[in-house]
Amino acid sequence: MRTRTIVETRRVPHTVDGETLLIDEEHTRRVPLPPRDWDHIVLTSALGVIVLGLGVVIVWSTASIGALLTRAIDEPVIAYAAASGFVLGWIVCMAFEWLARYDPLRVRRPRRAGHAFLASDMAAVCVHGYVADSLKVGVIGAVLSGGAKWLWTLALDHQAAPLDTRTQQWVTVKRNEAGGRLALAAVRRQLTRANSRAAAEEAALRTTVAAGPDQLGDDTDSEDADILPLNPSGMTVKDAVKTAWDSGIREKAAATRYVSRAMGRAASPETVDRYLRALKVGA
Structure with missing residues (x-):
């Protein structure tokens, strides 16, 4: 041992x-020492070979399709960048297959999309071989892409242990619960942002700045003459004092109480008294 x-x-x-x-x-x-895990060693080696094969296929397909596209496009950079999309498309789909390997329903769409991308890749490689008077080379390049895809499918089938019907339903329910929580979190975030914007808009509409002293003879140097907040109904402190004056209220304390109730907030006694004095002068 x-x-x-x-x-x-x-x-x-x-x-x-x-x-x-x-x-x-x-x-x-x-x-x-524990015995060697030959299953893990073999699986790791197989995955390494598959990754190496994918790298070769990416280079081969990109070079082949890029050379085909340069016949129609004068910019090689653009041509080869577009060519890489053919092979990268089905490789990305293989990644989605891996992520959905425990859900037979979710894995179908990336697998079908991967087959479609692979077919377009193989067809483009064959067309390049035909155009370059070397159809055999084109067919060999297409077979390389198909072989790499097939090897990855075998590795995926080996890793994706099948679940029984009841366990699969349990996994689906838990995944749906987690997805619902994520969706609700996103919706709450959107609602919070919308409510905050609406509150800001309403506050801006409720609050304005008075233009300045009016015909009642306000002193422009006083600290209350510049800004007068409006209540939601649009009544200013001056309007409330004028209404109190017209109602026969002449005392400062009584007028202050009346203005506070009309404005829905505490009014400054000094401001109320100043408007009362102005109204007395005008009378």
């Missing part, structure tokens, strides 16, 4: 001059 040596550190008591302290002490011991 194979073994390996490991070094461990433990705390041990050590006494010097009658004082005992805990110190670190290293010691070694040999433990048995």
Whole structure:
């Protein structure tokens, strides 16, 4: 049996001059090595070969289709960039297949899309071989793409352990619950943003700035003469004081109470008194 040596550190008591302290002490011991996991080694090697094959296919297909497109486009960069889309399309679909490997329903669409991209890739490679008077080379390049796709499908089928019907339904329900929570979070975020914007708009419409002193003779240097907030009904402090004056209210305290009720907020007694004095002067 194979073994390996490991070094461990433990705390041990050590006494010097009658004082005992805990110190670190290293010691070694040999433990048995687990047997080699040949299944994992073989799977890792197979995946490495598949990835290497995909790299070769990407280069080959891009070069072949790019050379075909340069016959119609004078810019090689654009031609080869467009050519890479043929092979990258079905490779991306393979990635989505891997992510949906435990859901037979969700895996169908990326698999079909991957087959469509693969067919267009193989057809373009064959066309390039035909145009370049080397159809055999084109067919070989197309077979390389098809072989890489087939190997990936085999690896995916090996990794995607089939689930029984009841377990598959349980997985679907849990996935739907998580998806619903994500959807509700996004909707709540949108509603919060919309409500915040609506509240800001309403606040801007409710609040305005008075233009300045009017014909009642307000003092432009006073601290209340510049800004007068309006209540939602549009009545200003001056309007409320004028209404109180017309109703026969002349005292400062009574007028302040009336204006506060009319405005829906506490009014400044000094501001109310100033308007009352102006109205008295005008009368």
